[in-house]
Amino acid sequence: MALSGKSRRKAETVDLSVFSALESEVRSYVRAFPTVFDSARGSILTDVDGREYIDFFCGAGSLNYGHNNPLIKTHVIDYLASDKIQQGMDMATSAKGRFLELFRDVVLEPRGLDYKVQFTGPTGANAVEAAFKLARLATGRRTVVAFTHGYHGLSLGALAATANSWFRDASGAPLNDVVFHPFDGYYGPDIDTVAMLRTLIEDPSSGLDLPAAVIVEPVQGEGGVNVASAPWLRALRELCTEHGIVLIADEIQIGVGRSGDFFGFEQAGIAPDMVTLSKSISGYGFPMSLLLIRPDLDVWKPAMHTGTFRGNSVAFVGAAAALEHFWADPGFAAGIAHRSEIVVARLQRIAERHPGAFSVRGRGLLQGLAGVDREVARRISRESFSRGLIVETAGAHDEVLKLMPALVGDDETLQRGFDIIDEAVEAAVAS
Ligand SMILES: Cc1ncc(COP(=O)(O)O)c(C=O)c1O
Missing domain, CATH: 3.90.1150.10 (Aspartate Aminotransferase, domain 1)
Structure with a gap:
């Protein structure tokens, strides 16, 4: 009308x-x-x-590249003007293929990282939900360890791992199968909280079931800009490897350059088993979310975890343009x-x-x-x-x-x- x-x-x-x-x-x-x-x-x-x-x-x-970044905008406008596929579900499209190729060539390979890419629903919490489900499916275990002051989104599964009671109190349903552990520095600089976690995991009478996964923000954003030190992250990586626990890095806020590197975990020289990315990945503020998965953990069967909006083509175009224009430049x-x-x-x-x-x-x-x-x-x-x-x-x-x-x-x-x-x-x- x-x-x-x-x-x-x-x-x-x-x-x-x-x-x-x-x-x-x-x-x-x-x-x-x-x-x-x-x-x-x-x-x-x-x-x-x-x-x-x-x-x-x-x-x-x-909006890590600012609003309406002109370098990304031209690609987006050209794409929209050319009647290319907009909604592709998870069918193969040229836009998605181009993004995947650039992500491999510009982000993964130069960093020696080997991941499969899962496109989840469009917001960050969707990637966290997928990570938890897949870690539980792959390990056959339920418990996820999350950290004090952590924020992972507000849908029920992700909310279970979000620490702040303001959000938790609104759940209206039990928030299950997540235990909280002190983040780096929670008890001051002299208390090694990964060593504490090791003690709990290795004591069969600690009451802590062997976790399926540990989820960590290399720098906590919503929780108050709390930085995990590189040695702490490395110790966490070691602990998870020794016990077959899936280490999930939540890079939704610190990723895509916020930390100074593409990923916030890079500085620690570790490779998490799964990585959640969203927010600035599309380059232009379009909804887009993805989960990076260590290949042997990609135990999904076709369509086991699906959803309508996982093929936001214009977001792929923005994402590809950002990789090409910014991240392909070593400077x-x-x-x-x-x-x-x-x-x-x-x-x-x-x-x-x-x-x-x-x-x-x-x-x-x-x-x-x-x-x-x-x-x-x-x-x-x-x-x-x-x-x-x-x-x-x-x-x-x-x-x-x-x-x-x-x-x-x-x-x-x-x-x-x-x-x-x-x-x-x-x-x-x-x-
Ligand atoms: C680290 C982290 N994880 C997950 C989320 C949830 O993302 P979304 O709000 O897009 O669901 C956020 C949002 O701020 C976040 O900062």
Whole structure:
């Protein structure tokens, strides 16, 4: 039905009231960033009133190459304009084939990684669900070990491995067959929590059944930017290998370059048995999710785990373009490292200006400014928004300002964003 002139005018002047009137109470980011966004380019979002915002949020890590990246956009537009396959279920399409070839040539082979690729439903939690099911199927065991402060999504299986009680309390059903273990550093730097896990696994009377899988974020994003050290990850790898436990790296947030490498686990020199990827893998913010599987663990029978939307062709096109334009360039990681240095230096200056009030932690372009005062990060986020910058909070008490600027872009916008954060910190601390 064509819009009447009246409703067309309304669409152009849409304001926030339609969201509070009609959209479920479950809505979330619109509360933290209350405006109606309209367009975006690179690291700048513009709302319907023409106000600009610098983006240090990047769609929670799903826009690593910025908004509407022009290099990816041309491929997407050409594809859409040429009547190529859009919805291919899991049939073979040229778009999917091209992505698979590039993923093998640009990502897997140069890193000496050998994985089969499973395309799951479109969101991150779908990849986590597939990983758990497959690990249980392959081992014939049920228990999954997850870590304190971990976040793996909110569908029931994934939610069972998500630690935060805010989310768990909404499950409405038992969250079974996952046990939580302290993440690296949970009891301070001197307690080796992998050694603790080893003791539990090797003691037949510990009460811990031999797990099917261990799932770990090499850097916990939602949990408050908690970094697993390389030796800790290597010890976890060793423990899992010795006991035939499937090691799943959840790279949904830290993967696709956030850590500075393509995968967050690379720095530790390990190869997990399964890897979940989503968020920025499509390059352009399109829904896309996949599970990487050590070939001998790929024990699925045809269509045992299926779903309608596993062949989002335009996402494959964006993903292939991102691999071709960014990751095929050996200099790409150096650009991330350069931007990360700017971010860390600016955060450390804030911490130095307020001794004892903040600590800085993170890897690559996932950095956190942890406030000693639990309220301060939320205030900084609010003050930043009112000054034209989007940055979210994370952690058990939202006590960490989580900075995720785009991996690409100009230094000037990045610095300008931190000028806003500097002002927001002063306002937040003063209040
Ligand atoms: C590490 C990690 N795993 C899983 C998920 C779930 O992804 P999705 O929200 O797309 O289901 C997220 C989302 O933030 C995540 O950060």
